[in-house]
Amino acid sequence: MVRKTRPEPGDPAAGNGILSRRLFLEGTIVVGATGAGLSRGSAEPLTVQPWMKVPGRGFEGYGQPSPFESKVVKVFPPPPNPAGVGASRTPLHMLEGMITPSGLHFERSHSGVPEIDPAQHRLLIHGLVKRPLVFTVEALSRYPMQSRIAFIECGGNSQALNAPQAQPLNVAAIHGLLGCAEWTGVRFSTLLDEAGIEPEARWVIAEGADAAAMSRSIPLTKAMDDALVCLYQNGERVRPSNGYPVRLLLPGFEGNMNVKWLRRLKLIAGPAMTKDETSKYTILLKDEKAWQFVFPIEVKSVITRPSPGLALRGPGFYEISGLAWSGNGSIRQVDVSADGGRSWAPAALQGPILPKAPVRFRAAWQWNGGPAVLQSRATDDTGMVQPTRAQFADERGLRGVYHYNAIASWRIDEMGEASNVYA
């Protein structure tokens, strides 16, 4: 009987160059990126660049990114619709970590971004409550608050992967309707306790103060569980494109239910069947039926680097980095493959691992210069595993536009270019 020895960190952990995640967990040496700009130092001093010869610029009240990062912006098509109807997408392939900068958090608007005066804005709680209440923004600010780091993903994210042929798109274009922030606000349940809930109440209509009056029906159980009426996003007041001055956060639920510019919460006995939940946001199945009121985002992951537009510069070591998330709970594991799913190895997960928050995963890859297909596959703590595209198509078909969460694939060619493929 052969005694199994523990692999060394530099040993392969799966086919086509995937290395052990112990490289990350143990902080072991990783072979350098020689040939990609790293060079041996010499006795020559470093060049003294012009910016070291004169004082730099002074202070500014609200800082901005470097002008050299001006290409790192949200992407959106030229408007064929009235201004502001549509979506702008987060350039996930240019970002790192778990937090999305507020300036780059995707947005989905049904009638543009209203410019709301917070002194004039009101939030009404009414319907099946004992005491209808109207809150100013200042009154809301006096309640006990809670903060949580949470993702928001549009239910329609990744719908490009329903197309019969893989489209030549990048991460932002396919998966960019995803963002994450530290949200702070008042628990929905605190406000409902204040209003008093009538026994027959089972649902809540949440309505936005945009011109579309975006409205969704929310189960009262969710409102009482972990929903927040948010005033802050990443430390400062919520950004206009994300609902200033007040937005709803329903951790893990599809994006549009997290109603922006929140003005009204009406407790009702059954779902309202608003225009926004009958004309849209149902999951069309292959057998002409549709699922309604499927709210939590299913377990999902995306490799953000390498990805289309970020070419590899010759064979050698690369970090595979990406995000995994689940609306049903925490991420338990992410596996990566460099051979299109024939072999898998677990990636390192970056803590803190929080429920209904994205997790950054990292894997070490020694690219040999040959073709490769990179994939990631997430598992959440309910045991749900991302399906393959074939499994997803088999269950739901590919006619829908919402809740696509199958394993995605990037092909790396011999030139180091990455492209979207079905594998």
Added chain:
Amino acid sequence: MVRKTRPEPGDPAAGNGILSRRLFLEGTIVVGATGAGLSRGSAEPLTVQPWMKVPGRGFEGYGQPSPFESKVVKVFPPPPNPAGVGASRTPLHMLEGMITPSGLHFERSHSGVPEIDPAQHRLLIHGLVKRPLVFTVEALSRYPMQSRIAFIECGGNSQALNAPQAQPLNVAAIHGLLGCAEWTGVRFSTLLDEAGIEPEARWVIAEGADAAAMSRSIPLTKAMDDALVCLYQNGERVRPSNGYPVRLLLPGFEGNMNVKWLRRLKLIAGPAMTKDETSKYTILLKDEKAWQFVFPIEVKSVITRPSPGLALRGPGFYEISGLAWSGNGSIRQVDVSADGGRSWAPAALQGPILPKAPVRFRAAWQWNGGPAVLQSRATDDTGMVQPTRAQFADERGLRGVYHYNAIASWRIDEMGEASNVYA
């Protein structure tokens, strides 16, 4: 013998109106902020504001805060020195949660903010290494990365509290040299492993690419422990005022050691005694002596709300909210007092509680309209407790400008105005 019964959440937990933190932990009803803008709803519909009558604005590549939040900016004095020498301060009293928006993260510059072309920037590792190495920014980007949420605090933060009389200043002016971000970069140890460390190396000089060539000596043990060579701040590339394109992060160490615009890391046998660590950044004691090389920020906390400039609007319920942090580890407990330290009750701590990261604490307070002195007192997981001002003065004296971490006090007067006091 009287059997002790468990207090109800609404019961007092300490003098002068501090309520039990179970109000937060158990999500129990908290009495509403009636009188502060909350009103009973009526049969009248909500006003339809102008912004609901026309489509809102369209998309923008990089979003900005609402124009209604234009007063939420960093604060800095008019420049008596050459541009950019000094500090800008974070308006902590306007913020919530744990993350500081990158645009509002404090900065301390010794010669302004250089505008660095990342394609031209280089990082040299040399001195007592086997292989001196020069990295481009792109080469650095290819190494395995790590993300962590960490505070950075200027060693000189809160120095206004050394003054013999309490000055009429607000949170930003006293405590605003504190920020927190999710930082992502390459472990310093990974780069040092790549260069190879000579046995006699014990320290590292880190040098910035600003015109001051800010330089500090760092123990090699810290470099090998948890230091990061950072490329990303809150998801996007580091902001210029915080070190673009590369800054050092030494979690828990005083701010200026986290060298910005990092260009050079030289391994040496002993500390370099650079101008920046001999002319400044020593801790002056009361007996004419000074401590040198005291690096970790000691346990500390600050109440951000209520605080000067944020007047209370009549007696009633208020949330006391603030931040606690320690450069030596995690926050274990924060106590709050409304009677100037005569009685204390534990505050609720907002997770995730991470080492060398700020923790948001919250306490419930029923203000009776009389005078009050609010204080917070943090304890870290090494057992260190914030000293009173008297204890701090007794140990160190009040002649220094660095590492002031004593308990701070806000007095609330009968009008609800808050002011900085010594208590």
